[in-house]
Amino acid sequence: MPGTELFGEEERKEVMDVLNTGVLFRYNHDAQRKGIWKAKEFEAEIAKFTGAKHALAVSSGSTAVSSMLAACGVGYGDHVIVPPFTFVATIEAVLLAGAIPVFAEIDETLCLSAEGIRNACTSKTKAVLLVHMCGAAADIDGILAVCKEKNIMLIEDTAQALGATYKGTHLGLFGKMGSFSFDFFKIATCGEGGVIISNDEQLLKTAEYMSDHGHNHEGENRGMEKHPIMGTNFRIGEINAAIGLAQSRKLPKMVAKQRAHKAIIQERLGKIPGLAFRKQCDDAGDSATFFHLLLPSADAAFALHKELGAQGIGTMYWFNNMYHYIKQWDHIKHLRMPYRLVAHELGLPQDLNTMTFSKSDAVISRLVSFNIRVTWTEEELDGFLIKVEEAVKRVMDGMVV
Numbered sequence: 527m528p529g530t531e532l533f534g535e536e537e538r539k540e541v542m543d544v545l546n547t548g549v550l551f552r553y554n555h556d557a558q559r560k561g562i563w564k565a566k567e568f569e570a571e572i573a574k575f576t577g578a579k580h581a582l583a584v585s586s587g588s589t590a591v592s593s594m595l596a597a598c599g600v601g602y603g604d605h606v607i608v609p610p611f612t613f614v615a616t617i618e619a620v621l622l623a624g625a626i627p628v629f630a631e632i633d634e635t636l637c638l639s640a641e642g643i644r645n646a647c648t649s650k651t652k653a654v655l656l657v658h659m660c661g662a663a664a665d666i667d668g669i670l671a672v673c674k675e676k677n678i679m680l681i682e683d684t685a686q687a688l689g690a691t692y693k694g695t696h697l698g699l700f701g702k703m704g705s706f707s708f709d710f711f712k713i714a715t716c717g718e719g720g721v722i723i724s725n726d727e728q729l730l731k732t733a734e735y736m737s738d739h740g741h742n743h744e745g746e747n748r749g750m751e752k753h754p755i756m757g758t759n760f761r762i763g764e765i766n767a768a769i770g771l772a773q774s775r776k777l778p779k780m781v782a783k784q785r786a787h788k789a790i791i792q793e794r795l796g797k798i799p800g801l802a803f804r805k806q807c808d809d810a811g812d813s814a815t816f817f818h819l820l821l822p823s824a825d826a827a828f829a830l831h832k833e834l835g836a837q838g839i840g841t842m843y844w845f846n847n848m849y850h851y852i853k854q855w856d857h858i859k860h861l862r863m864p865y866r867l868v869a870h871e872l873g874l875p876q877d878l879n880t881m882t883f884s885k886s887d888a889v890i891s892r893l894v895s896f897n898i899r900v901t902w903t904e905e906e907l908d909g910f911l912i913k914v915e916e917a918v919k920r921v922m923d924g925m926v927v
């Protein structure tokens with residue numbers, strides 16, 4: 527991913543600023559910190575980059591989702607529509623909130639479809655937790671229309687889609703709130719961290735209270751601050767924030783370069799007869815962190831994944847992945863937790879052990895994805911594409927099974 531590929535001097539400089547004052551905590555200590563406020567700067571940088579009015583940095587993309595659900599009032603027994611193709615964190619956050627996940631079908635956008643959401647609505651549906659998978663937008667217009675018609679909230683788990691827009695607006699700004707992850711596998715990383723964006727100041731403030739035991743962060747005496755609600759510790763530390771700040775400043779260049787690489791890949795692979803691609807809702811807005819191939823059959827997709835692997839080219843075959851597709855989520859299907867959840871008490875409206883997701887299976891079983899590298903030279907990209915082209919053609923001709 528670009529963040530790890532371009533990690534360097536800029537990150538070290540920001541971290542040293544923090545180490546030189548020793549103030550590792552993001553709030554208070556005004557005199558000691560000598561004007562160094564990395565979390566605040568990190569938030570300002572993400573607000574500027576996304577065009578959001580407000581941003582809040584927290585400890586991870588997972589705690590960002592939990593903070594959003596809390597701020598939006600999603601809790602006991604509320605039904606939340608979620609996709610079967612996402613990182614498990616999305617589903618865990620719903621269950622930990624005391625809410626009930628209701629799965630809906632995705633389509634070739636790799637995201638929840640408007641139709642899937644409509645079919646999954648129940649009388650208790652409070653929100654859609656929409657995941658913009660692998661760096662590009664879901665069908666925002668269609669989904670917003672269903673949310674309006676059914677009077678349900680849209681909340682965006684934008685963990686994987688920092689840098690991606692839909693019709694010129696950054697993802698995460700279409701719903702009540704949106705969140706990004708800065709873990710080690712995302713477009714930009716700070717080790718562990720997350721950022722929530724919103725144009726609704728009150729919602730963001732509630733998320734802020736939630737992320738720091740209810741502290742309202744007014745005044746200079748932390749022990750005497752008001753506590754409008756309870757919360758917990760989802761705070762980011764200054765060192766992580768410092769790295770996030772340096773990485774965020776690199777985003778415009780990273781995204782531009784990724785998009786240029788994606789255009790070359792699309793041009794080349796687009797010439798192969800019978801090969802299909804992820805359906806883009808706004809192709810120009812893709813953050814271009816991944817490239818997605820849709821093979822004619824599941825067998826062909828798995829064969830391609832194996833064939834490229836044998837040549838040292840790593841690809842993702844998500845259908846078998848333990849953490850990204852529902853097929854392998856036994857622990858979630860059985861609600862395996864060390865303690866009793868609201869979901870155990872109320873039960874799930876869907877029997878996940880017998881239920882099938884035929885539309886989602888039909889897409890994910892044929893999907894092979896690879897990372898677009900930001901540091902590729904022209905020659906490296908060409909060499910990579912020659913191998914992919916040859917492997918795809920061999921697989922499509924039935925020469926590899």
Ligand SMILES: *Cc1c(COP(=O)(O)O)cnc(C)c1O
Pocket residue numbers: 586587588589591612613615616657683685686707708709718719720
């Ligand atoms: C990565 C990710 C998360 C969780 O982010 P962390 O920073 O790893 O906690 C949540 N949702 C999605 C869709 C993700 O990809």
